Amino acid sequence: MKRHINKVAVIGSGIMGSGIACHFANIGVEVLLLDIVPRELNDKEKASGLTLQDKVVRNRIVNDSLAAALKSKPSPIYHKKFADRITTGNLEDDISKVANVDWIIEVVVERLDIKKQVFENLDKHRTPGTLITSNTSGIPIRFMSEGRSDDFQKHFCGTHFFNPARYLKLFEIIPGPKTSPEVLEFLNGYGEQYLGKTSVVAKDTPAFIGNRIGIFSIQSLFHAVKEMGMTVEEVDKLTGPVIGRPKSATFRTVDVVGLDTLVHVANGISENCKDDERHELFQLPDFIKTMMDNKWLGSKTGQGFYKKVKGDDGKSEILTLDLDTMDYRSKKSAKFATLELTKTIDKVIDRFPVLVNGKDKAGEFYRKSFGALFAYVTHRIPEITDELYKIDDAMKAGFGWEHGPFQIWDAIGLDKGLEFIKAEGLEAAPWVSEMKESGINSFYTVKEGNTYFYDIPKKAMEKVPGQDAFIILDNIRKTKEVFKNSGVVIEDLGDGILNCEFQSKMNTIGGDVLAGLNKAVDLAEKDFAGLVVGNQAANFSVGANIGMIFMMAVEQEYDELNMAIKMFQDTMMRMRYSSIPTVSAPHGMCLGGGCELSLHADKVVAAAETYIGLVEFGVGVIPGGGGSKEMALRASDTFRKNDVELNVLQEYFLTIGMAKVSTSAYEAFDLGILQKGKDVVVVNKDRQIATAKAHAKLMADAGYTKPVKRKDVKVLGKQALGMFLVGTDSMEAGHYISEHDKKIADKLAYVMAGGDLSEATLVSEQYLLDLEREAFLSLCTEKKTLERIQHMLKTGKPLRN
Numbered sequence: 001m002k003r004h005i006n007k008v009a010v011i012g013s014g015i016m017g018s019g020i021a022c023h024f025a026n027i028g029v030e031v032l033l034l035d036i037v038p039r040e041l042n043d044k045e046k047a048s049g050l051t052l053q054d055k056v057v058r059n060r061i062v063n064d065s066l067a068a069a070l071k072s073k074p075s076p077i078y079h080k081k082f083a084d085r086i087t088t089g090n091l092e093d094d095i096s097k098v099a100n101v102d103w104i105i106e107v108v109v110e111r112l113d114i115k116k117q118v119f120e121n122l123d124k125h126r127t128p129g130t131l132i133t134s135n136t137s138g139i140p141i142r143f144m145s146e147g148r149s150d151d152f153q154k155h156f157c158g159t160h161f162f163n164p165a166r167y168l169k170l171f172e173i174i175p176g177p178k179t180s181p182e183v184l185e186f187l188n189g190y191g192e193q194y195l196g197k198t199s200v201v202a203k204d205t206p207a208f209i210g211n212r213i214g215i216f217s218i219q220s221l222f223h224a225v226k227e228m229g230m231t232v233e234e235v236d237k238l239t240g241p242v243i244g245r246p247k248s249a250t251f252r253t254v255d256v257v258g259l260d261t262l263v264h265v266a267n268g269i270s271e272n273c274k275d276d277e278r279h280e281l282f283q284l285p286d287f288i289k290t291m292m293d294n295k296w297l298g299s300k301t302g303q304g305f306y307k308k309v310k311g312d313d314g315k316s317e318i319l320t321l322d323l324d325t326m327d328y329r330s331k332k333s334a335k336f337a338t339l340e341l342t343k344t345i346d347k348v349i350d351r352f353p354v355l356v357n358g359k360d361k362a363g364e365f366y367r368k369s370f371g372a373l374f375a376y377v378t379h380r381i382p383e384i385t386d387e388l389y390k391i392d393d394a395m396k397a398g399f400g401w402e403h404g405p406f407q408i409w410d411a412i413g414l415d416k417g418l419e420f421i422k423a424e425g426l427e428a429a430p431w432v433s434e435m436k437e438s439g440i441n442s443f444y445t446v447k448e449g450n451t452y453f454y455d456i457p458k459k460a461m462e463k464v465p466g467q468d469a470f471i472i473l474d475n476i477r478k479t480k481e482v483f484k485n486s487g488v489v490i491e492d493l494g495d496g497i498l499n500c501e502f503q504s505k506m507n508t509i510g511g512d513v514l515a516g517l518n519k520a521v522d523l524a525e526k527d528f529a530g531l532v533v534g535n536q537a538a539n540f541s542v543g544a545n546i547g548m549i550f551m552m553a554v555e556q557e558y559d560e561l562n563m564a565i566k567m568f569q570d571t572m573m574r575m576r577y578s579s580i581p582t583v584s585a586p587h588g589m590c591l592g593g594g595c596e597l598s599l600h601a602d603k604v605v606a607a608a609e610t611y612i613g614l615v616e617f618g619v620g621v622i623p624g625g626g627g628s629k630e631m632a633l634r635a636s637d638t639f640r641k642n643d644v645e646l647n648v649l650q651e652y653f654l655t656i657g658m659a660k661v662s663t664s665a666y667e668a669f670d671l672g673i674l675q676k677g678k679d680v681v682v683v684n685k686d687r688q689i690a691t692a693k694a695h696a697k698l699m700a701d702a703g704y705t706k707p708v709k710r711k712d713v714k715v716l717g718k719q720a721l722g723m724f725l726v727g728t729d730s731m732e733a734g735h736y737i738s739e740h741d742k743k744i745a746d747k748l749a750y751v752m753a754g755g756d757l758s759e760a761t762l763v764s765e766q767y768l769l770d771l772e773r774e775a776f777l778s779l780c781t782e783k784k785t786l787e788r789i790q791h792m793l794k795t796g797k798p799l800r801n
Contacts, residue, residue, distance in 0.1 A: 170398030196683030244402025371420030488516030534585030543592025613661030618798030620785030715754025724749030
């Protein structure tokens with residue numbers, strides 16, 4: 001039987017429950033969110049003369065929880081309108097409505113007795129065949145379904161989302177004793193394809209996979225930090241982005257999650273995993289016990305490992321907990337010679353061999369921590385899973401690690417990892433020696449574009465399942481490379497479609513990338529059917545290479561700068577006016593020039609988590625790669641549907657002038673950056689390149705014809721220009737913008753109005769591009785612009801004058 005999930009019920013509206021409800025709403029599913037009825041009135045309800053029987057009171061808990069979630073940052077919802085897909089209610093008046101849903105997800109408090117009461121009640125109302133799952137983070141699944149009907153147990157299992165549900169990709173599926181294989185198969189596929197998750201089927205063991213390894217890793221560091229006499233700052237420096245972990249690293253992450261949450265899971269593992277060979281590490285160090293006693297739980301209590309205070313001068317300062325004195329002190333800088341050696345190594349995976357060979361405290365730290373981690377994960381197989389790749393998947397998707405333990409071990413080398421294990425007085429599980437003796441010296445290998453892992457029972461390399469829907473560029477780059485320069489790699493995706501992958505730092509767009517894009521179009525027009533521009537780095541592109549622009553402007557090489565900007569514009573126009581379909585696949589940050597590229601592609605296949613916008617105002621210029629022209633063109637196309645042309649143009653003007661950046665791909669439609677009916681959004685970023693390729697092929701197969709260059713862009717001339725200039729004068733007079741901000745805005749106004757034409761006129765794209773380039777160049781002569789660019793290069797943040 002083919003299942004369809006059209007409506008879900010989420011039971012429990014706390015942070016996790018509301019987050020899960022929002023994510024189902026994100027993907028277009030109707031949600032029924034239920035919680036308990038209040039037992040007493042609050043002061044506001046009393047003052048309003050309400051009673052416990054009033055609906056607004058009975059639904060207060062669920063409504064307040066959902067409202068708080070929708071106001072939280074980062075937002076759990078892709079677009080505020082999507083919240084309309086969520087209906088709220090309570091577990092007394094509305095529980096019968098679960099009969100009409102396809103999936104019930106329980107997210108109540110982590111107490112077995114309460115969960116069992118909830119399930120008993122739900123079992124009376126659910127329709128046979130309805131999926132019913134628990135989002136528990138550690139209570140054994142087998143205990144929760146005891147005493148329930150056979151149909152309930154057949155359709156029951158654990159589905160553990162990680163918080164926040166929108167952003168963390170791990171989706172652990174934990175079968176109960178009687179869970180149907182069909183249910184597991186369905187949830188595994190649904191999680192990946194529809195929810196955009198990394199689905200991992202785990203065994204019913206304490207903390208499952210992600211938290212078992214993640215909490216071990218943190219607890220191991222808690223003990224090591226005292227043993228090695230390290231500070232909080234030092235550990236966070238060593239366990240953050242340098243090794244592909246989140247910026248919050250270790251201690252800041254604990255503050256955000258809550259120390260009590262971590263301790264709860266650690267205690268659960270300690271109590272229920274007595275045979276764990278590293279059982280002692282799950283005992284809490286004294287400094288953690290002190291913090292728990294003092295209620296220093298992190299952000300929720302205002303202090304944890306870090307504490308934000310205001311000085312006498314009113315300025316805020318972040319203090320750090322000294323783990324020896326247990327007093328807060330000013331933050332100390334953490335510097336290590338070993339880390340300096342990795343500054344020129346862009347790929348995180350290539351840093352590990354350098355880091356573990358460090359001669360300082362950092363090198364010692366990495367050898368100790370990796371040695372302990374490598375040993376631990378080997379012993380968790382087959383306890384928590386039979387396949388080693390699931391451990392890596394769980395850590396990457398649930399904890400934001402760029403690489404899992406076995407991938408890191410491969411980067412360091414099997415023998416080197418075994419040395420670190422031995423140095424810690426530990427042993428790897430016997431299967432590692434068996435693997436080595438059989439002549440296999442790595443946990444993974446790549447063959448014909450597919451990843452294979454070492455299958456322990458079979459003692460052989462097996463293909464990681466589920467790859468058919470993905471194109472993994474790391475796997476095909478070497479064998480499918482068609483062209484390469486210092487800025488791009490062009491790969492053959494098959495079926496006549498090329499991919500142009502940026503390889504510059506932060507995927508900035510400079511001369512080498514532009515040359516690569518032109519080469520990609522040349523190759524596709526000659527021998528292929530279509531072109532995708534996509535990559536699988538953290539961000540699609542942070543924009544043009546402003547360092548190059550700064551140097552040319554400082555040296556007053558304006559002819560060269562003019563040529564560079566014209567090359568950028570011409571390349572963007574080639575994306576639009578080539579004889580093959582072009583598809584942009586943005587994700588993460590897609591700013592400035594990266595956004596301009598997407599504006600000019602025939603189609604955009606955006607990841608849901610795409611933060612896209614024209615942000616050039618922040619460095620004192622206007623979009624100069626066709627972005628200003630394009631917004632004027634799109635406004636013109638909208639004029640036909642809207643009589644108030646000036647208002648329409650103003651909206652597009654403000655998108656640039658306020659440097660608006662979408663907080664999701666769906667918001668980009670509101671900004672006019674993505675276009676309804678043309679551009680598409682994919683929730684699972686792993687599917688993005690394959691989906692982009694499919695769209696390029698579809699357009700090619702349909703008989704793609706090179707578009708005719710536009711000469712019918714309606715500009716409003718002096719009518720619009722006058723309106724904009726009055727507006728910027730008022731903004732400056734009211735001290736909302738600086739003199740330089742006004743100058744930038746006036747230049748943009750001139751471009752988008754089409755100059756000071758006496759009346760509305762139809763012009764060509766090239767006419768607008770010439771205005772745009774002239775305006776961009778004139779701003780590059782401004783001292784304030786150069787100051788802004790220099791500030792951005794130094795700090796990575798825009799400067800407002």
